[in-house]
Amino acid sequence: MATFPITTPALLLLLMLSTAWLTHVARREHSPRDSLTQQLDLLSASLVMLQSFQVDSGQSVPEIWSERLGPEQASRRWRASREQIWWKGWGPSGSSVLVLPRQQGSTSGNSPLDRLLPGFDLVFSNPAERSSFMESLRPQPGDSSPLERFCLRALEISTAVRWTPEALLPMAGPLASMLNSASHGCLVLNVDAKDLRWSGVFASRPLRDAPRRLKPPRGTTPLAPGRLRAPMASDPSLLPMLQLDSSTAEPVLSGILNRPLIRDGLENDYGLTLAMRRQLLEVPMRLSVEPQAKGPFQARVQIDLQLPYRDPDVRRALELTATRLEKQGFRRRRVDLVHPDGQTVIRATLWRDDDEDPGRVLGGWTWLPRDASHGHPALLRMVLAGAPTLKRSATAELGSDSSMNLMLSPRDLVTHGLLPVSWPTVVRSAERLMLRTMPLRGQTARDDSWRWVRGQLDVP
Numbered sequence: 001m002a003t004f005p006i007t008t009p010a011l012l013l014l015l016m017l018s019t020a021w022l023t024h025v026a027r028r029e030h031s032p033r034d035s036l037t038q039q040l041d042l043l044s045a046s047l048v049m050l051q052s053f054q055v056d057s058g059q060s061v062p063e064i065w066s067e068r069l070g071p072e073q074a075s076r077r078w079r080a081s082r083e084q085i086w087w088k089g090w091g092p093s094g095s096s097v098l099v100l101p102r103q104q105g106s107t108s109g110n111s112p113l114d115r116l117l118p119g120f121d122l123v124f125s126n127p128a129e130r131s132s133f134m135e136s137l138r139p140q141p142g143d144s145s146p147l148e149r150f151c152l153r154a155l156e157i158s159t160a161v162r163w164t165p166e167a168l169l170p171m172a173g174p175l176a177s178m179l180n181s182a183s184h185g186c187l188v189l190n191v192d193a194k195d196l197r198w199s200g201v202f203a204s205r206p207l208r209d210a211p212r213r214l215k216p217p218r219g220t221t222p223l224a225p226g227r228l229r230a231p232m233a234s235d236p237s238l239l240p241m242l243q244l245d246s247s248t249a250e251p252v253l254s255g256i257l258n259r260p261l262i263r264d265g266l267e268n269d270y271g272l273t274l275a276m277r278r279q280l281l282e283v284p285m286r287l288s289v290e291p292q293a294k295g296p297f298q299a300r301v302q303i304d305l306q307l308p309y310r311d312p313d314v315r316r317a318l319e320l321t322a323t324r325l326e327k328q329g330f331r332r333r334r335v336d337l338v339h340p341d342g343q344t345v346i347r348a349t350l351w352r353d354d355d356e357d358p359g360r361v362l363g364g365w366t367w368l369p370r371d372a373s374h375g376h377p378a379l380l381r382m383v384l385a386g387a388p389t390l391k392r393s394a395t396a397e398l399g400s401d402s403s404m405n406l407m408l409s410p411r412d413l414v415t416h417g418l419l420p421v422s423w424p425t426v427v428r429s430a431e432r433l434m435l436r437t438m439p440l441r442g443q444t445a446r447d448d449s450w451r452w453v454r455g456q457l458d459v460p
Contacts, residue, residue, distance in 0.1 A: 036119050037152045041144060043099065043117060044155070046136045047089040049167035050099075052155045055081045064088060068098045068123040077103075085157065087120075091133060092166055098123040113137070140208060146215045147440070147450060148207040151186035151200070154222035160200070162186040180204055181251045181451070188222055196426070196457040199225035201440070203450040210450050213442035217452055228434045228456045241299065241416070242289040242408040243393075249285040249305065251404060251437075257281065271320040276313055283307055284377075286393070291416060296360060297385035298416040309378035310367055318349075318365065325351060330362070337366060337390050344369070348388050361387045368392070404451075406435040411460075432458040 044050045053062075057079050065074035077100070087099035100121045113122065113134055124130040144152065154160040165183040172179050185202035199220060201207065246252060256262060257277050266272035272280075284306040289299050307314055322332055333350045348366035352358060366388040368379040374392075381388050410430045413419040419428055427433070435455040440447070 037149070037156055039117050039119050040152050040155050041148075042137065042139055043087075043089065043120070044152070044162055045140045046091075046133060046138070047097075048092055049090045049161065049163045050087055050155060051089075051161040052085050052087050052159055054159055055084050055086060057082045064096065064098050068125065085155075087155070090167060091129070091136070093132070095125065095129050095132075097129070097133065142208065145208055145210040145212060147201050147203075147210045148186075150216050150222060151207060154186065154188045154200070156222075158222055159189045159191070160187060160222070161189065164206075180255045181449075185453075187453070187455075188225055190225055195459060197225045197228075197455065199452070199454045201450060202437075202453055205449045207450075211442070211447060214447055214450055215441040217438065217441055220452075225454060228436065228454060239407075239409070240288040240290045241412045241418070242287070242406075244285075244287040244404070244406045246285050246404040248282055250281040252285070252287065254281055269320075269324055271317050276317060279307075279313075280305065288393075289413075289418070291412065292386070296357070299418060300386035301384040302386075302388070303382045304368075304379045305382075306377050307380045309369055311380075314380060322349065329353070329355065335387075337388075339369075339390055346390060350387055364388050366390070403439075404435075404437040406433070408433050426459060427457065430457050430459050432456075434458075 040050075055078065061071075061074050061078045065078060068074075069077065080103070081101070084101055086101065089097045089099055091097070100123065102119055102121055113130070116137060122130070122133070124133065151160070151162055155162060163185055168179060168183055168185075181204045182202040183204055184206050185200060186207065187198040187200035187202075190197045201216070203210070244252065257266065257280070263277070266277070267274070286302075286304040288302050290302070292298055292300055326332060331352045331354050333352060335348050335350055337346045337348050338344075339346060346366055346369070348364055350364040351362045352360060353362060363382070363384040364387055365380065365382045368376075368381055368390055370376065370378040371392075376392055409432055410419055410423075410427050414428050421428075433455070435453060437451045437453045440450060440452050443450075
């Protein structure tokens with residue numbers, strides 16, 4: 001060794017580097033056993049939905065605890081688990097698994113499942129479901145994104161839920177095509193006597209694929225989200241039953257307009273080309289549903305699209321639509337609407353069905369010109385179950401701050417038969433539901449697959 005003086009230091013350095021590398025590899029290989037967050041990552045990757053709950057020993061034992069553990073053991077363990085977090089997961093087949101934190105002092109078994117998830121006790125309804133779960137249990141490639149780490153931390157320390165398309169689409173039913181942008185997601189939940197609040201991330205792509213620069217908005221934590229302020233009105237009855245404002249129509253309409261049957265019909269029958277569909281999806285929009293106190297319709301639906309005033313391509317598509325409707329037996333009528341300024345007259349198109357009821361207006365459309373004095377943009381307004389007006393909403397103008405805002409009154413929608421009976425009772429009886437999406441930190445136009453959301457459900 002004396003002949004080559006560099007050999008000894010070089011060998012020592014090589015040994016240290018090798019040891020460090022082997023330690024790093026060992027940590028990566030055993031990481032599912034070292035951290036509860038990493039175990040939750042492995043667990044949630046093998047389920048279509050995972051929800052966390054906090055034990056409240058003052059409440060009765062959950063039914064799934066009694067079913068899986070037996071009444072006596074469930075009651076004993078429930079009392080001993082004060083304020084701890086527990087989980088319920090759902091597999092692709094719809095079967096559920098009860099996930100409990102392993103009790104202090106107990107040792108994990110020697111089964112493959114115990115070695116991979118030593119921090120949990122997983123209780124299945126039968127051995128077949130346990131075997132099926134084991135077959136699907138495998139680490140995900142790569143590291144978690146900051147958005148996914150936020151989600152995993154929320155599942156570890158608070159009441160939260162994480163879902164995938166396999167869980168969301170069956171629950172959404174006929175609304176599934178409108179929820180493509182929320183097919184993946186994770187929400188932190190908070191329940192108190194007067195409301196249910198949530199915040200988190202939703203996406204059209206897996207959270208793990210999110211760019212590393214995307215992070216939750218500043219001031220957010222995996223704990224209880226704050227309250228949203230409800231819109232104010234001198235007469236609450238004047239508020240629509242549903243109002244949706246979006247900086248682009250894409251999250252709401254893309255799933256509908258891009259379905260092959262609808263897409264081809266719009267292009268062949270109404271001249272709505274691919275370029276026009278893209279234009280419609282990129283503009284700000286407002287959708288509102290207003291109750292009708294009298295008349296044949298229970299509600300009036302209005303859609304405002306922020307398009308250039310009397311855009312030639314849009315006017316051409318509207319004329320093709322009118323020709324198509326006339327061929328189907330509907331009668332077109334053009335009327336003049338007087339602008340609130342008392343000076344401007346705007347032409348509107350109304351549609352009637354003379355065979356069924358000559359006096360009934362089925363719908364129509366009109367253009368609202370730009371109002372620079374009030375900062376109002378030009379709009380194309382389309383109405384179903386009523387006639388269009390030139391009245392502007394008193395609330396903030398649509399398309400502001402790159403967000404989407406939804407406000408609806410579930411109780412009123414139920415009264416008018418407009419809310420699916422499959423929705424949970426707590427939602428159907430609620431006075432108000434509010435939801436707002438907003439950009440993430442570090443977000444650019446290329447990253448619109450991931451969005452931050454806050455929501456609130458006000459219960460009676």
